[in-house]
């Protein structure tokens with residue numbers, strides 16, 4: 506396995522601004538995050554290693570928007586045009602600036618944001634989760650159906666809740682440590698693929714009316730036009746259900762007692 510100096514040296518040789526570029530390459534290879542033509546929003550983007558990798562992956566028909574507290578030098582690697590915004594992701598005006606730059610279509614949101622480290626484990630963890638939540642909020646707002654998300658977060662007591670929130674918003678989610686992360690680091694990356702945009706999420710309880718029957722014999726209910734298959738329910742039933750699984754275009758639910 507490559508050690509930290511290998512990645513550092515490789516970054517120098519291959520013209521990447523930061524060894525962290527290899528973390529995004531590894532995440533992209535494993536999860537197919539960025540496709541040609543994608544619009545990518547990269548949060549915590551300075552000095553620009555991820556921007557370089559994203560610009561290569563998105564290609565000439567893609568776009569990359571990078572955001573950081575720090576100024577970022579122009580990126581001249583990869584074919585996608587890269588635009589940068591200097592701002593604080595905890596402030597609304599930065600989110601407004603991204604929305605304006607993105608011009609309504611975003612396919613991928615990635616965040617490598619990290620707080621200034623104090624060395625106090627719980628505090629650094631809490632601040633990292635706060636930044637990761639800003640990234641998730643941005644992804645929830647900007648990603649279209651099927652969009653992808655990857656965010657750095659330091660391990661600690663609030664990680665499980667954060668992972669559960671990512672899991673609710675995406676059809677697929679995983680937590681991973683790319684090889685290029687330093688061994689001593691407590692960072693992990695939470696990945697979400699196939700952004701859900703329907704009106705229900707796993708765990709939701711609601712009253713529905715069964716208006717049809719699916720091929721497998723499940724009842725069909727429509728929630729704002731979204732199809733829910735309800736196990737063991739017959740046409741005409743009015744049932745209280747809990748949503749058990751959600752795919753991009755339909756979901757599954759089971760009747761429960763109120």
Ligand SMILES: C[S@@+](CC[C@H](N)C(=O)[O-])C[C@H]1O[C@@H](n2cnc3c(N)ncnc32)[C@H](O)[C@@H]1O
Nearest residue numbers: 549551552553554555573574593594617618619
């Ligand atoms: C590990 S570095 C990112 C490295 C980058 N992915 C690369 O490959 O060059 C983390 C970045 O997060 C930024 N950051 C931390 N808090 C932020 C915030 N509230 N808003 C925007 N950027 C933030 C820092 O300024 C820092 O540049």
